Amino acid sequence: MTRTVDDAALMMSVLSKPDRRDGMSLPPNDINWKALELPPRKLRIGLMLDLGVGQALEKDVRDVAVKTARAFEASGAEVTEAQGVLTREMLDGLDSFWRARAWDDLSRLASEDRAKALPYIYQWAEGGARLSGVDVVRGFNATMAIRTAAAKLFCELDYVISPVSPVVNFAAELASPINDPAKPFEHICYTVPWNMAENPAASINGGHSASGFPIGVQIIGRRFDDIGVLRMAKAFEAMRGPQKPWPAAPGK
Secondary structure, eight states: OOSSHHHHHHHHHHHTSOOTTOTTOOOOOOOOTTOOOOOOTTOEEEEOOOOSSSSOOOHHHHHHHHHHHHHHHHTTOEEEEOOOOOOHHHHHHHHHHHHHHHHHHHHTSOHHHHTTSOHHHHHHHHGGGGOOHHHHHHHHHHHHHHHHHHHHHTTTOSEEEEESOSSSOOOTTSSSSSOOTTSTTTTOTTTHHHHHHTOOEEEEEEEEOTTSOEEEEEEEESTTOHHHHHHHHHHHHHHSOOOOOOOOOOOO
16 A cells, blocks of 8 residues: 555554544554664564465465565564464355355345446355355354464464465456455465454565566564554565665656
8 A cells, every 4th residue: 555664654643543433443542653663683473384274375475475584583583483373164264254245235236236246256255145144153253263363373472474475476357366256265364364353464575576576475463563563564674675666657
């Protein structure tokens, strides 16, 4: 959403303000979003690479995540291997719940409007109509299981470093890297746990593939440690060195 961590912090100074129209709005806080200095020395960082679920990690992606962790280690952080918090049962549970929720939305539309949905999404959501109420509740409860697992992980760690996506890129015409509605979430296993557990996470360019594509790394912190995650991202921004210039708009 932003090109620099400073820009992200500026955005947060507005985005984080309470809003009475938001049922999940938090109380006002006095966070100084400009105070982004954080020495990594002695911070406990987990490097999360092997999830045991989802798409296999491509070598270029793995190499960039490892390089990021080693940069923090060279700055004095204590880096250890971290196990993934997501299981196949959790991922399939999220799939069931989200299918049912999506089908509820689509089924309320007029048939002509429903026909405008991307066929991939329609086929995926339609499976929700065949789930039982118990299936859907079990799927919803996967979110609670993920929150429990994430909280346990951060009892021992201050931050986690992981890839953002297991693959560098995929064809823009596809709905997902695998492009199979029966396996819709294999590519989100590094990011979805933190959305469900409400842990703040920053995605920042960590390097490039052999073919020149940018590769994101993710820095995750404890719940409500948004400023800490931004500080970690700011520290890494300095460690990684100069970046390739942003693409310029073609001339007329």
